[in-house]
Amino acid sequence: MSAPTYRARLEDQPLDFSVSEERRVFDGFRPLDVLTLTHAPLAEARRGRVRREIVRGGRCAVVIPYDPARDAIVVIRQFRVGAALATPHAAPLELPAGGIDEGEDPAAGAARELEEETGLRPRAVAHCFSVLSTPGLTDELAMVFLAIVDTAHLTGRGGKADEDEDILAIPAPFDALLDAVDRGAVQNGFLVCATHWFARHGRAHAALLADSIQTDPVS
Incomplete structure (x- = not known):
């Protein structure tokens, strides 16, 4: 050969x-x-x-909001027209995500999107990996971030009213989330990808990130 x-x-x-x-x-x-x-x-x-x-999609931030004390990841549910047209499930599970503004620091963009969609302010944020969502269709580059959060502050509501967002935020025990992904109960690509990454690397990365936390939360 x-x-x-x-x-x-x-x-x-x-x-x-x-x-x-x-x-x-x-x-x-x-x-x-x-x-x-x-x-x-x-x-x-x-x-x-x-x-x-x-x-043209540009850069976006996808956030894995992890609570080490409860071993839980915050996922969100909202109406998605693409899911509604392609599947029987118009309210899929996702991770908090959104576009990074021109000139904006990506980690700051991740923190902003997390707060807008869940109400949580991350205690620390770190870039994990990046993925091209659908390179045959769009130039969108998704930057995936791990964020340390405290789900005790989760209200369950999120989204911006001026953007017609109606978002439900859910603390998901990680093992239950992994089981849902493994049995095909969720189909969002970013969520499936990030869950498999977290199963292999997430807790170790989260432990290192938690050690780096300063007194003040990410602004």
């Missing part, structure tokens, strides 16, 4: 590409652009022009 090639390595890799035309066809909350481009060959020894539609 021949030695593996560079392209066979199990890693994301760069690839040369050139955009010859970029046109905005919808300029709403999530802009839609049409791109004409060429890219270097992979499996095919050619370099032809292709047309791709891309939803």
Whole structure:
């Protein structure tokens, strides 16, 4: 058997590409652009022009709000039109998440989204990993953060009224959440991904993060 090639390595890799035309066809909350481009060959020894539609999502923060004292993660439930159209479950479980503003520190954005959607202020926040949500559809890069919280302060209500958000915040014992993910009771990609990550690494990361907590909470 021949030695593996560079392209066979199990890693994301760069690839040369050139955009010859970029046109905005919808300029709403999530802009839609049409791109004409060429890219270097992979499996095919050619370099032809292709047309791709891309939803501009930018960076977003996804938060794993963990209470070490209760070994619980705060999840949220809200109406999602995509879930309503694709599944029988219009009120899926999710993690707190939202867009990071231009020029905003990502950790500060994560703390802001957590407070807006759950009412909780994190005692500490740390970046864990990043994922491309659907790279064939959008350029959204989701940055996943672990946040140390105290669920004793959880009211159960969240969301911004001026954005028509109606959010229920739920403290989920981690083992019960992992069981729900394993039996397919939840389908949100960020939640499934983060739960599996936490099962392997989360408690150890949380212990280190808790050791770093200062007297004042994250602003």
